[in-house]
Amino acid sequence: MSQRPYSKDDLADRLRSCGINPTRQRIEIAHALFSRYEHLSADQVLAIVNQRQPETSRATVYNTLNLFVETKLIREVIVDPDRVFYDPNTAPHYHIYNVETGELTDIDAQDVRIEGLPEPPPGMVTEGMDIIIRVRSGRAA
Amino acid sequence: MSQRPYSKDDLADRLRSCGINPTRQRIEIAHALFSRYEHLSADQVLAIVNQRQPETSRATVYNTLNLFVETKLIREVIVDPDRVFYDPNTAPHYHIYNVETGELTDIDAQDVRIEGLPEPPPGMVTEGMDIIIRVRSGRAA
DNA sequence: GATAGGAATTAGACACAGTCCAGAGGTGGC
DNA sequence: GCCACCTCTGGACTGTGTCTAATTCCTATC
Numbered sequence: 001m002s003q004r005p006y007s008k009d010d011l012a013d014r015l016r017s018c019g020i021n022p023t024r025q026r027i028e029i030a031h032a033l034f035s036r037y038e039h040l041s042a043d044q045v046l047a048i049v050n051q052r053q054p055e056t057s058r059a060t061v062y063n064t065l066n067l068f069v070e071t072k073l074i075r076e077v078i079v080d081p082d083r084v085f086y087d088p089n090t091a092p093h094y095h096i097y098n099v100e101t102g103e104l105t106d107i108d109a110q111d112v113r114i115e116g117l118p119e120p121p122p123g124m125v126t127e128g129m130d131i132i133i134r135v136r137s138g139r140a141a
Numbered sequence: 142m143s144q145r146p147y148s149k150d151d152l153a154d155r156l157r158s159c160g161i162n163p164t165r166q167r168i169e170i171a172h173a174l175f176s177r178y179e180h181l182s183a184d185q186v187l188a189i190v191n192q193r194q195p196e197t198s199r200a201t202v203y204n205t206l207n208l209f210v211e212t213k214l215i216r217e218v219i220v221d222p223d224r225v226f227y228d229p230n231t232a233p234h235y236h237i238y239n240v241e242t243g244e245l246t247d248i249d250a251q252d253v254r255i256e257g258l259p260e261p262p263p264g265m266v267t268e269g270m271d272i273i274i275r276v277r278s279g280r281a282a
Numbered sequence: 283g284a285t286a287g288g289a290a291t292t293a294g295a296c297a298c299a300g301t302c303c304a305g306a307g308g309t310g311g312c
Numbered sequence: 313g314c315c316a317c318c319t320c321t322g323g324a325c326t327g328t329g330t331c332t333a334a335t336t337c338c339t340a341t342c
Binding site for chain 1: 240248259261273275
C-alpha cells in the first residue's frame, strides 16, 4: 500500500514534490481524495470540499483533478460514460465495477498474471493498461 | 471471426433472430456497423446513415444502438469519457486505444492468457471483462 | 380499400459533465 | 507600495445523450 498522507502539511509536501504549488484549494482537494482513499467523481470531490461552506469553484475542482492526473498524483478511471472517477491509488491495480450501484473495487495487480498481450505498435508507447470486470447481481449465466 | 452479413436481407434476419423488429432505420444502422466492421461512435453512425439525405433522427440512432447493446448484437466500448464507441465484434477480445488519435484496435482474446483474477463477489455475476491498453506516440518511458 | 391500434420515429426541449474565458484575488520580489 | 505572475471564480458555453409529445408507419381485421 502506498503512503497515505493525512495532514495538510504532508499533502503540501507531496504536491510540491510533484511540482505543484500547494494552494489552499489544491490541498483541500488532495485531502478529499487521499484521506478517504476511495474512487470519487469530480462532483463528489466538489461536494466534499464544499461541505462546510462553499469556497471552491467547480472550475477549480476540474482543473485541479486534471492537474493531478497529468502529474500522475492520481489516476483517471473510465468505466462509466456519464462520469470519470479519480483514483488516489497509483500502484498497479485493476478494477471491479458494479454496473448497478456504480461501486468500484480494486484488484491488486500482483495477484494477476497476464500473458500474450501484444507489444505496442512501432513508434507507440504504452501509457497504461486498464482491466475492468463488470459485475451485476443475479444468478450465474 | 463471426459472420458478416452485408445484404439488407441478411441483416433483417439477424435482427429478427435477436427479437428485434427490423425497420428501415434499424437495418440502416446495423448496415453502418456490420458492413464496416469498425468501432463507431453514435455521432459517426448518425453521419453515415444520413450521408445521402437526412432521414434518420438522432434519437432513433441512440435508441437503436442501446437496443442493439441490450440484445448483445453489438458491444459498448468505454475508453473515452467524451463518447461511447460501439463495436460490432462481440467475440471475446480486448482493445488498444490510441489516446492521441482516438483509434481503437482489437486484440483477439485467444492470444491472451490471464491468471489470478478474483471471482465476482458472492451474489454477483460477471457481465464482461474489458482490457484496454492505452498507447501514445513517443519514446519509451 | 378503409380503418383501428400498437410500435417506431421524429424534432426539439432538456439534463448534465466538463471546458472556456475574462475578470478578480493573492502572493512574492523589488 | 507597486508590479507581475499565478490561481481562483462565476457564468456562459459545448457536446453527448435522454425525454416527451406528436406524428408516421405497419399490420391485422373487417
